[in-house]
Amino acid sequence: MTKKNREEKAKSREARANHREEKAKSLEARANHREKQAKNREKQAKNREEN
Structure with missing residues (x-):
């Protein structure tokens, strides 16, 4: 094997x-983003129930 090949x-x-x-x-960032979105959806649902 030549030096160039190596x-x-x-x-x-x-x-x-x-x-x-x-x-x-990238996969980790996407997972974190999905987790964050899920938490926000839960918060919004809770806020709607309270109002």
């Missing part, structure tokens, strides 16, 4: 790792 493979591995990390962050 460097390209290393770059590719790093790119895949970064992509996985970004995807995980």
Whole structure:
């Protein structure tokens, strides 16, 4: 394996790792957002019941 191939493979591995990390962050952010929306819906429903 040439030095160039090794460097390209290393770059590719790093790119895949970064992509996985970004995807995980995105999934976590979406989950947090959904949780926040659910809490807000509960609050709104409670407020409607009180009024």
